[in-house]
Amino acid sequence: xxxxxxxxxxxxxxxxxxxxxxxxNGHMNVGYYVVAFDKATDTLCQQFGVGYEYTRDKIGxxxxxxxxxxxxxxxxxxxxxxxxxxxxxxxxxxxxxxxxMHHATExxxxxxxxxxxxxxxxxxxxxxxxxxxxxxxxxKMAAAHATLPIPEQAGRLIRIRKx
Amino acid sequence: MLVTLPYEMPELITSAPLDIHRSTxxxxxxxxNGHMNLAFYVTxxxxxxxxxMRNVGLGRRYVDGKLGxxxxxxxxxxxxxxxxxxxxxxxxxxxxxxxxxxxxxxxEMFHAEQxxxxxxxxxxxxxxxxxxxxxxxWPVQAAERLEPIWAxxxxxxxxxxxxxxxxxxxxxxxxxx
Numbered sequence: 001x002x003x004x005x006x007x008x009x010x011x012x013x014x015x016x017x018x019x020x021x022x023x024x025n026g027h028m029n030v031g032y033y034v035v036a037f038d039k040a041t042d043t044l045c046q047q048f049g050v051g052y053e054y055t056r057d058k059i060g061x062x063x064x065x066x067x068x069x070x071x072x073x074x075x076x077x078x079x080x081x082x083x084x085x086x087x088x089x090x091x092x093x094x095x096x097x098x099x100x101m102h103h104a105t106e107x108x109x110x111x112x113x114x115x116x117x118x119x120x121x122x123x124x125x126x127x128x129x130x131x132x133x134x135x136x137x138x139x140k141m142a143a144a145h146a147t148l149p150i151p152e153q154a155g156r157l158i159r160i161r162k163x
Numbered sequence: 164m165l166v167t168l169p170y171e172m173p174e175l176i177t178s179a180p181l182d183i184h185r186s187t188x189x190x191x192x193x194x195x196n197g198h199m200n201l202a203f204y205v206t207x208x209x210x211x212x213x214x215x216m217r218n219v220g221l222g223r224r225y226v227d228g229k230l231g232x233x234x235x236x237x238x239x240x241x242x243x244x245x246x247x248x249x250x251x252x253x254x255x256x257x258x259x260x261x262x263x264x265x266x267x268x269x270x271e272m273f274h275a276e277q278x279x280x281x282x283x284x285x286x287x288x289x290x291x292x293x294x295x296x297x298x299x300x301w302p303v304q305a306a307e308r309l310e311p312i313w314a315x316x317x318x319x320x321x322x323x324x325x326x327x328x329x330x331x332x333x334x335x336x337x338x339x340x
Contacts, residue, residue: 030235031206038202064201066329068239089331157326158239158285160265
């Protein structure tokens with residue numbers, strides 16, 4: 001298993017906006033922000049040993065229960081992305097976290113994605129506790145992130161905001 | 164501000180909720196878990212938003228004519244049940260509110276044959292001026308079409324899954340804890 005990265009926030013994932021991700025408005029489409037964020041979730045899950053191999057080897061899966069995205073600024077084809085991740089909370093079978101997507105060279109915040117992820121038993125496709133090896137790593141990362149301020153985009157409810 | 168739109172308007176549908184959009188889970192939307200990936204629920208819901216906006220008069224011709232665009236500001240999805248490749252989807256859409264340049268929508272996605280709720284999506288969409296790429300008021304003709312839709316939709320009960328704040332249900336919330 002790879003070495004656990006306890007930098008706070010977790011700051012490993014990099015990507016580039018692909019041509020297929022652009023829509024008729026000439027910017028990354030709403031759905032592909034979530035594709036990009038989901039790949040950052042894969043990078044996070046690898047840290048806990050519950051990434052691609054976890055499913056390929058029929059040990060378990062991780063399902064997203066709920067997602068909230070704020071679209072803060074446009075990104076265009078070819079733009080480099082830097083995605084950071086902060087653990088907000090966890091329990092025996094769930095993980096609550098938020099990703100922030102930044103333009104990697106210009107630095108601006110492009111979007112945020114708050115997620116609730118659940119561990120799934122491979123055979124039954126139902127919720128199950130995190131395996132011990134994952135829980136141990138989740139707890140270490142959660143502890144490393146515990147003193148970070150909670151981003152203002154976390155815990156939002158959708159409404160028309162007066163401005 | 165744009166007053167009239169230089170193309171023919173579709174017949175206005177005021178049934179509440181709007182229940183016209185149908186689609187199918189494409190093979191490329193399926194991930195290594197063998198079900199529709201979470202991102203493509205957002206894509207599928209975005210197409211349902213497109214159906215709502217076409218009814219308002221702001222479809223593809225609005226963008227192609229370089230008149231304006233509509234951007235999503237924020238979106239919240241609940242994933243209620245898995246959908247497999249090829250599954251038929253039926254969407255309903257409720258207008259929860261609107262102002263001079265925004266609409267607040269709530270979509271439900273159902274398996275069109277088995278009829279179970281697969282997901283919900285609450286979203287805010289804003290009108291954008293084509294030239295400046297900044298927010299601007301709805302074209303007058305579109306705002307006028309929103310009113311009878313709103314009159315019909317405002318009588319619907321507020322969906323239980325609207326206005327959710329994410330958190331583990333045990334104990335106090337993040338901010339009060």
